[in-house]
Amino acid sequence: MAKIKREAKISPFDRSVYALTARIPKGKVSTYGKIARKLGKPGASRAVGQALNRNPWAPQIPCHRVISSNGDIGGFAGGKKQKIKLLKQEGVKIGKGRINLDRYEFLM
DNA sequence: GTGTTGACCACAG
DNA sequence: GCTGTGGCCAACA
Numbered sequence: 001m002a003k004i005k006r007e008a009k010i011s012p013f014d015r016s017v018y019a020l021t022a023r024i025p026k027g028k029v030s031t032y033g034k035i036a037r038k039l040g041k042p043g044a045s046r047a048v049g050q051a052l053n054r055n056p057w058a059p060q061i062p063c064h065r066v067i068s069s070n071g072d073i074g075g076f077a078g079g080k081k082q083k084i085k086l087l088k089q090e091g092v093k094i095g096k097g098r099i100n101l102d103r104y105e106f107l108m
Numbered sequence: 109g110t111g112t113t114g115a116c117c118a119c120a121g
Numbered sequence: 122g123c124t125g126t127g128g129c130c131a132a133c134a
Contacts, residue, residue: 013131032116036130043129045116050132053115068116075115083115 010056013039017051020108024065027091028106029099031069038108045069053077065090065106071098 010018020035032052036044052063058077064086068074073094076083084094092104 011132033118036116041130043117044131046114046129047116047131049115050113050130051115054132063115066115070117073115077115080115 013044013047014051014054017048018055018057018061021052021061021063021066023108024062024106026062027104029065029067029087029092029101029104030106030108031067031101032074033069034105034108035066049074067099071101073097073099 016039017035020038021030024030032045032048033042036042036048039048041047048066052061052066053075055061055063055077064076064083066074073080073083080097084097087099088094092099
């Protein structure tokens with residue numbers, strides 16, 4: 001049972017996204033746009049989302065800690081429901097399918 | 109190399 | 122507050 005070897009197939013951009021995503025501490029969240037900005041590409045929010053969607057390290061990368069800029073859940077490869085559940089587990093309260101960015105946004 | 113797709117973002121009505 | 126439109130970026134067929 002080989003560990004994940006897909007790493008070799010991952011593009012540099014995707015890897016950067018995973019790297020930043022992995023830095024998000026528990027109980028905090030970040031947004032696609034913010035991550036894109038950290039990468040030096042303020043307009044790559046979409047690409048960031050795609051990278052997470054195709055992330056080869058699904059359970060390993062806290063992709064559920066990444067949400068939309070407006071506080072919406074965004075999406076999740078398994079259902080937003082699951083994502084919300086996970087966030088709640090980490091102590092993030094969700095109100096009406098929305099997350100309070102003022103409270104949980106993680107400033108890198 | 110071109111066109112399509114996507115877990116987005118900002119703005120206008 | 123919601124919907125529609127345009128724009129940006131990267132991966133994939």
